[in-house]
Amino acid sequence: MSTETAPHAPTATRTAKALREVLEEDIAGGVYPPGTRLDEASLARRFAVSRTPIREALIELAASGLIEIRPRRGAFVREIGIRRLIEMFEVMAELEAMCGRLAARRMTADEHTRLVAAHEACARATESGDPSAYFEANGQFHEAIYSGSGNEFLAEQARVLQSRLKPYRRLQLHVRNRVGTSFQEHEAIVAAILDGDDARAEEALRAHILIQGERFNDFVASLRPRGGAG
Amino acid sequence: MSTETAPHAPTATRTAKALREVLEEDIAGGVYPPGTRLDEASLARRFAVSRTPIREALIELAASGLIEIRPRRGAFVREIGIRRLIEMFEVMAELEAMCGRLAARRMTADEHTRLVAAHEACARATESGDPSAYFEANGQFHEAIYSGSGNEFLAEQARVLQSRLKPYRRLQLHVRNRVGTSFQEHEAIVAAILDGDDARAEEALRAHILIQGERFNDFVASLRPRGGAG
DNA sequence: TCAACGGTTTTTGTATACAAGATGGAAGAA
DNA sequence: TTCTTCCATCTTGTATACAAAAACCGTTGA
Structure with missing residues (x-):
């Protein structure tokens, strides 16, 4: 660290x-x-x-x-409008999906171990019910996938964007039951990567990130009076 | 301009x-x-x-x-090793593929017109046989797809990475017959986008960029004595 | 009352001055 | 001869000084 x-x-x-x-x-x-x-x-x-x-x-x-x-x-x-934020989540989803696809193909046994360890840390955090502990463990989990992609440039890009979205993702985790759902999605991701199923890993990660963008969108919408079109 | x-x-x-x-x-x-x-x-x-x-x-x-x-x-x-360069092309391919997928779904008639115009400019440049004219027109062509993605953040990311790869792509165009092949690939991309076929547009763009990375790799390898492993 | 004008003040952008760490080479010891 | 140490020098990092542009504000005129 x-x-x-x-x-x-x-x-x-x-x-x-x-x-x-x-x-x-x-x-x-x-x-x-x-x-x-x-x-x-x-x-x-x-x-x-x-x-x-x-x-x-x-x-x-x-x-x-x-x-x-x-x-x-x-x-x-800088004002980051909801529009732009969604765009950023869309790109993040694609980067993570790519990491997942490559990780499923390329991860070494060592990296598998690290991924599983991070996943287990998420499990403990989920049980503890502490969102910020989960947030931390979640970060490690995704980092394991980034570095497991074997594409260091991609990993860097993913880290940069993740850090830019961090405040919004954090906010997002407090939504009811999001931690539990997130953890279940991790399950599917880990399984796909360990299986070496690149297409499934890609899709699972894309969905995992996209849903955050959507949930965030819902969250913001719920704060507004109603029907706030752009 | x-x-x-x-x-x-x-x-x-x-x-x-x-x-x-x-x-x-x-x-x-x-x-x-x-x-x-x-x-x-x-x-x-x-x-x-x-x-x-x-x-x-x-x-x-x-x-x-x-x-x-x-x-x-x-x-x-910064030393950009061949390894990192390939990684960058890999990411670029994914960004462009994403642009293509979204562009196929979202482009307006106006944007279609601009894309076709850029494509025709590429055609003229191809006929003229001037690599640097093609390089310029090619830039416009890809720009049309970036902005047509309807995701301005994505478009920005694509532009940044494109500009970082610019010197290498330029170098790459002088490879024998690359201009002609590139133009043929553009044909397929335009057709897919105009058809609104997102999967085909995505795949055509991914291949279009990845092949550049590969060709570049070949090019570099041909400069070295032989079998220069890392 | 409101808008336009002009001067004052604040703030950015650039230059210069100074402090401290890094580099390189000479001198001395093994 | 070669390695180490110390010192001179150079370069970066930070502070301060200055120039110029923008913001502010009160005044004046309609």
Whole structure:
């Protein structure tokens, strides 16, 4: 858990990396809601550094799509509309499906062991009924599939997108019974991969992710008055 | 061709953007071969600016994966091994396949027209026998499919990856008869999309891209003495 | 009352200055 | 001769200074 490969692009410096991570969490956690202007001077004061490392962190955040830098206007937390979010889930589903297909064909015995271990951790978390424990174990489970794909570039892409969707997926897990259903879907995924059935693994993973997008959509819709068409 | 949506993440400033583009082209064009150290001071002298905008451009390049910034060590043009390149083509194939599948289902009549127009431009370029004209028209053709997918996030991802693979694809087109074969593959893709046959469009696009990865592999292998295993 | 104008102020973008870690080479010991 | 150590130098990372563009705000005129 220490020398892990960061899911993000190489970071310029140590402090810029730390800054970026804190800002990422704050944006995801709603400290800076969408549309918020991120003032360089204020951030510099907050972190007790000069504007230089702040700017560098902001550029990285912009590259990862979390904020938007409008020249001479400043940095703004990007509005991710429900439309775009669904699009992102759609792409995520495809990436994970691809990982699953390749993993079913290519995983070594070692990797199978790790996958099963992660799956069992999910089982324990499910029983404990703690959504955030499940969230953590779930992350390990999917990571096992990413790295098991044997395509490191694909794995990187999947990690980046997963991290961008993290706040929304987390929110999503609190939906009634979602943890239990998710775990059952994992069962099917593990079975397909262990069987080496690539088509089944692909389809199971695609469905597993797509359903999250749909559930999220339902969730958002339930918050609105009714019939909010775009 | 002027107010196009940049395939990259929002840029901090105008000059940083210009710097990034020049550096991108230089890296792709071999001015800075893989492994080259990009010295901030030298770059600053070359572009007659201070180190500040140079650093910001380098951070963006690192985010897009073209270079790697090792803290306190400097920026290095990233080595893209043949292994990684094949991985990238594999992912690209999947993204394009997805675009094709969605495009077959969702394209409007207008978008059909644009696709056919791009296809005809490819035909003219094929007849002219000018690989770089074909390269240009080919870009338009694929762009029509990206935007026709109706998933703007997917389209962005596809554009980013396409631009990263651009130098290698370009190189690849000079292989004997590749232009003609590529155009024939386009025929099949267009037919499938116009028919609304999503499965066929998906498969045709996947094959179209994968074959490029394979041809590239062949090409690289032919440059080496023989049997150069990793 | 409202809109247009102009000046002030704030904030970004760039340059420069400074601090600290990394590199490389010379000198000395085994 | 070769390896190690230390020091000079270079380069990155951060802070500060300055320039210019945008936002703000009060004033003026209709």
